[in-house]
Structures are given as C-alpha cells and as structure tokens.
Amino acid sequence: MAMDLTVNGVRHSVDVAPETPLLWVIRDQLRLTGTKFTCGIAQCGACTLHIDDRPVRSCSVPVSAAVGKAVTTIEGLSPDGTHPVQLAWMELDVPQCGYCQSGMIMSVVGLLKRRPNPTDAEIDAEITNACRCSTYHRIRKAIRVAAASISARGGAL
C-alpha cells in the first residue's frame, strides 16, 4: 500500500504493508540506518525516533501511524551534529559501543523539549532506554551539560 511519509522534513512515498513497523521502513526503505534494531518489543529504546516531537519506539509503531505526521530521526536532529545534546554527548565522550546512542539521544531530546531543565527524578522516570555498555553515568552528566547550554540559548529546544 502506498503511503506518504515525512521524515526529517522530506516527503517520501513508500509502498509497504501498513502494519510494517516504522523502524523497518526507516532503515530498509529510506536507508536511514542511524535508528537501530535491538529487541523489537519496545523494551530497549534503541529504535527511538520522534513522531511530532514525541519519542516513540519505532519497532512497535506501525508505519501507518506516522502518515501525515512529522517523523524525525537522529539524522534529522541537526545537519552537522551540533544539536546541543549531540555536543554534550561529545563533550562527555558518552558512547562506548554507541549502538544505543541514537535512540538514547532522541529520548533525551524529547525530554528536554518538554522539560528543559529536568530533575534527576524526571530523568530517571523518562529515560528508560537500555545501554548494555552502561554509559548511564556520563549520560546523566551530558543531560546536565545540554540543559545548561539550552538555557544559555534562551531556554527552549
């Protein structure tokens, strides 16, 4: 079935079964491979991207649910890797294997859009992505750095 998708501001027409998970359309059809597959059952968050600014686990969202909405993936976060969260991630040298980090960054951006200066409790409640390398310690510090730079820029993402 042909469907129109808007991903990172670009319209695509894809012809897939409507129940196909958004993740696989993004990765295999649109070849945006920054968004990762790990568990396939909405447990880990490696596949996190945004639909209309809300982080979702794209392995468990049918592509049909994204029709008519704005999808943003890690590739669309900034043209050159200079989103405040990406800069903070580089400053703290967060990634180890890096496999979870696209999803992690998208979750954090989603949180900071709603709460530009989140408390530890909010971070704990909202950032439920898994990182098998356990980079959590630097992630929390990097969220602080990103929040500070967002507030220096005027407070909103």
Added chain:
Amino acid sequence: MTITDNFSRRGLLATAAAVTGALVIGFWLPRRTEAQSFNPEGAAWSNETGDDEVNAWVVVAPDDTVTVRIAQTELGQGVWTSNAMMVAEELQCDWSKVRPQYASANRDAKEMAPAWTLNVMGNGATDPNGGGEPQFGTRDRTGLAGIPDSLYRRMRTNAAASVKDGRYYLQLAGAEARDRLLLAAAKLWAVPVEEVSSVNSVITHRGSGRTTTYGKVASLAAETPHPNPQRIRIKPPSEWTLMGTEQKNLDVPSKVTGTAVYGIDVHLPGMKWAAVKSCPVYGGKVKSYDFERIRNEPGVISAIQFPIPDPVLIRGRIFGGGVAVIADSWYQAKTAIDKMPIEWDVPAANATRNTANIRAALIASLDEPGTVRVNVGDCDSVFRSAARIVEATYSVPYLPRARMEPGNATVLVADNRVDIWIGDQSPQETRRSAAQITGIPEENVYLHMCHLGGGYGRNGNGPQAEQAIYVANQNRGTPIHLLWTREEDFINTTFRSIGVAKLRAALDKDGWPIAMDVRTATDAEAPGATAGFDIAARYFAPNYRFSTHSGRFHIPVGTRRGVGAPAQHFYRESFMDELARAAGKDPYLYRRELIARTNLPYRADMIKALDIAAEMSGWGTKLPEGTARAIALEERGAEAGGHATISAQVHTVSISRDGKVRLERVDVAHDEGFGLVNPLSVRKQIEGQVTWFYNDAMYQECNVTEGRIAENNFDTFLLSRINEDPPQINVTFFKTGHWLDGMGHDRGLSIQSNIADAIFQITGKRYRDLPFRNHDLTWT
C-alpha cells in the same frame, strides 16, 4: 515494494558490482562521510597500499592526514583511539589529523609481518620489575593459538589484551615510520639524519632551521627502507607525551549522529535479507520445514536449511542447525519465517536438561575427586582438629552477553572471491571459516570490518558469519545480509557457564584461616575455571587446597566478560566477608592482614588499593540506617610478577524496608601500572563495568527449560536503566611498577560480593546464589 522518490541512498557505500567473476569492491570505512571523501570507487582493500603507505600501519597523505590501520575491532572499549595513540606517540604526528581505519584481514592472509614486529621485547620500554615481557603465545599462522606472524599479527579483540599484546609492535610501527620519514627528509636536504627531528608532523633541520612536513616527504619515505629495523627504539613511559593523556574517542562523533556503520547497517546493490531460526535446543537440527506455506508471502524468495555450524570453525561450540528464509527486506523474511512450520530433530538427552538438574549435577560433582590444582600443606588434618569451621556453598547462573546489536553478517560469494561485511572480533578465524565453507582460498576472502554494537567477551563471534557464509554460498552472486532477531541472538550465543562452589575454612582461635578448601564446578568446557583461586591463596592460609570439578552439558559455554573471574570472585570475596564476620573483624582490615601475610609479588599494591578505596569511601564512618558499605579486592595476574591489574572497590548500598536495593556510590582505587594509554577510556570502562556487574548481581540469569534457554529478550532478561546508576562513581588511579594486564572486563566484579555483604549487614540475611532479585531482601 517500491520507493518512488529519489532519496539519497545513504547506505550505499561499498561499490560491490555483483558481476560474477569481475568483482570490484570498494574498501569499507566505518563512516560514510569519510568513505565518500576517500572516493573508494574501484579501490580494492588489498591494493590500497598506495604510494604514500609508509608501512602497513601508517599512511601519510600530502595534507599530513595520517591514517592508522587498526587491527582490533571497536566495540566500545576505545581501541580505535588507544591503538592509534600508541602508533601516533612514536610517529610524533599531529594527533588532530589522525584517522583510524580498519586493517585489511585479506592482506593479513597474503603478507607476513615485518621482521621488526616479531622481535617485540621492551626495546627501551623495560620494566624494572620484569613486567615488560610481552605475554605472547606461540606463533600460529591461523591466529587460533597465540599470535600469528601474519601481517597484522594479532587481529583478535579479546582478553582485554589490545594494549597489552599490541603495544610493542604498535609503538614499533609508529617508530619505524617516523625513522623513515626523518630519513627521507635528511635525504632530501642531504644532511645527516641525526640533525633532523620532528614534532606534530613537522620535520626540522637543527642546523639550518629548514622545515618540511610528513605529508611532503611521505612518498619518499615509502621508498626508503629502514636501515636497521632491529634497532628501532620505542619510548619508555617517561617519554610519552600523547599516551597517558585523556583523549576523546575518535569514533564518538559518528556515534552521536547515527553515521557510524555497524554490520547491521550494510546495504549493497542487489542485496537480499535472511532471517533465520536455529534449533533452540543446542545440538538439534531441522527435521522438516514447509516452505510452501510461506512461498507467496510478500517479498519471499527462498528458504535454505543450514547444518549445525562446524564446531571446528567455532572453537568447538555446538549450536543448532536451522533454516533461513530469504526475502527482499528483513522484516518480510522475519514475518514469513515466523509463519513457517518447522519441525526439529532434537537429541533426546539434551531436551531433558533444565537448570535444576544441571545445578544438581554440578553440586554432586563437588564431592568427587575433581582436578586438584593447588595443594599446599595438609588441609585434611587441620580440618579434623580445627576448633572452628566455616563452610558456604555458592552458585551463579548461565549468563549471555546480550549485546545490543543482534548478530548479523553480509556475505557475497562469487566464483573465486568472498566478501564479508561484519563486526567481528576474530577476522582471522572468520576468514578461515569462509575458506572452509566455500572452498575459496583465504587469500581471496575480504573482510570489510564494521564497528560492533557491543562485545563483552567476544559476542562478535557467534556463528553469524558461518551461517551467513553458508547461505550466501548457496546463493552465489547475490549479497545476503543475515540478521538474527533478539531471540535468535540469545540462541546463537555462548554463555558464561553456570557454576557452583563450596568453600570451607578452618579458623584459629583469633579467627584467622589456618586451612582452606575450595571446590568449584562448571561445565567442563568452560574457560577460566581456575581464575582467582589458582595460587596458594590470594589471602593467606598456610594449608590450602583448590580443586575444580565439572559436568558436561549441551549449553555452549564461552568467554563472557571477565571469563572465569566474575563467578570465582563472587565466591572468594563473599567467603572472605563471611570469615571476617565469623572472626568478628572488620572485612577491610581482615583482608589487609591476610594479604600482608602472603608472599605475592604485588601484595604492597593490593594493600594500597584496599587502603585507598577504604579511605575514599569514608570507611568506618557512620551511615544512615538501611545503608552499608562493603569492600572487595580485584586483581588479575597477581600471582605471576608480570602483567597485572589490581583494584579495590567499596560499594555503599542502601536497601529500603520493602527490599529495594540502591547503589549509592562506588569508590574505586585502580592501578595504572606504569601508565594508562588513554585514561579517559579506562574511566569509561570502569563506569560501565560497575553497572554491568550490578546487573549480573541483581537481575540476570538464563535458565534452561527442556533443553532450551528460557530468557530470550529484554522483557525476561533484565537490564537496569539510568535510574539505577549510582549517583557517585569515584575513581582514583595509583601508580605501580608493572604493565597493566588489561582492564576491559573484570573491573567491577566486587559489586557482587559487596551487595551480598550489604544485604547481610542491613537485613541479617546472607545470600549465596545470584541473582539477588530471587531473594527476599525486606527487613524490619
């Protein structure tokens, strides 16, 4: 399935023109942007030597960009950066212009290592305590045993050994290239080489002040042989300027933009996807499958049965045979295979195995003679007459590594050439597998290495390559990307063996051990069975016996992070806490005294580690109710007097009355030997291992039910999240007089025994079976 707009085909990088016979493969780089700027069109990896290659590790471009070839795989441990640092330290090049690139496993099949890498003793980097002897194994052409003498020597990524084993020849590689660049400049200026020197890629002639750059003399250097390679001198730690400094990891920028290429991201023209199902009971195979039922599912092309991967190719492990469904997209292949009826042919004995009968068999084995590894003094008679005996039995479960990237490989088999795109921890072994399965010689096997989404003890070598090679060999001319589901990843992996141990000690009237009997049991094939107990004792007991016991089970066991150490460390350090408590002594001071009584070569360092960690943690100061501290010693190589890594950790743990565990802080005293290569990576590894082993202690287990592994995704195999990361991880490095024995895999083990002891202090209950979530942790 079509795409009607003209999105850019970002995944398309390698120029694999799948024309049978005439195959052109672009060399594969981990970043698309870099690869595009390298314009790899038609450049074969094996021909990429180029005019400007100074040696097999170092390529200098006219603009002074230095490409450093990396023979290990980046899986989060920082090797992409630390290996480059070891080369760049000697090369004295501009670090900001260093670009790592994977070394060619194909060239490694064709070329021998330069003679100067074979003679890898200290060459100036001597260790006053004798720790500078590299611990190389025998030279084996295959790389299966020891370190081969093929071009890149050791291409394996394992045993936390990338620095330990690679340092000598990587420093030599940088020094050899530097010497030749200086020689080239001297030749150009017709001056003695002694009068030229270099800093940051700039070469200066002392007398005249003339300067040039590496990039300008690189092609001349490429033609200038080293006059005396056996005399190449590498810098001792006192002369390091780059090594030992905190350097951000060079792969990180690509990992925050989603551009880093993992095996799973590989797309080739004409590529088809394969989803597989392997027999969930190891040793089983396909009896029948009904492809007709799915033949008309969207995108489906074919199905192929594959045999149990040849154990000879995968270090003896027996997985299951299975079936692959090939389709246009992976999701189509996966959807179809889920609908395809498959009947398995399962060895009856394997299907009767479950966790309980495996554990019971191991516990029974403890009373059999076993293999006596150490026997000092006369344990039996001391036990017979001892006034006081402490005894405890511990157990740990099977554990997989469960990296985030599910196993996958892309393979294209042509008439006389195999190309493999993969994140792999043993490319030399995979090259051999490809040759064995296809009959195409290793010299014609090309591995295009990708970053790996986690390794943790060689997850990069399940049988994903062997399965993919098998399937692609049946589909010659078509690139096949085989990808496991998470559930398949759990099936096609090796496990840290289930284990049990019985420890007994006889105490004297002051509570010090006068005899100790240690019996451990694992699967007979489990590596590392003697870890931590293999010398007279880490902690002094004048009479000491250690025996290993085993059973044979069908679950494939392997080298998960830390290998044998995590389980044995849990037993040993838990028991030390139990002895200290039986003696009514402080567990820190009890350990300290027992180490002081040994004649271990590094006992002073061990004591120092304990002292620093205790002091950092505020050991002995009052804590709120429901909070406790515990301490443990971590060491690797403590017995030998050579390479070693020593640390101690104190964990401060709180437990709520309803049994919720919270890791409040971790204080780590860590040995830096003569010097760490990249202290930033070491910090990151320590931070990661704290939570890795927290997961082991608290949550993780794989149980066996009717011969199969029960937990197979992250809904049942639990991972902690950021909310459980401790608010504080404090690390203090201290200098010692030996080379480090790696630190990527056993630097957080203490948390297991430390949580056990904290639970005991807070709740009064002593638990000896991991994970703790199976126990009642409530208290009043």
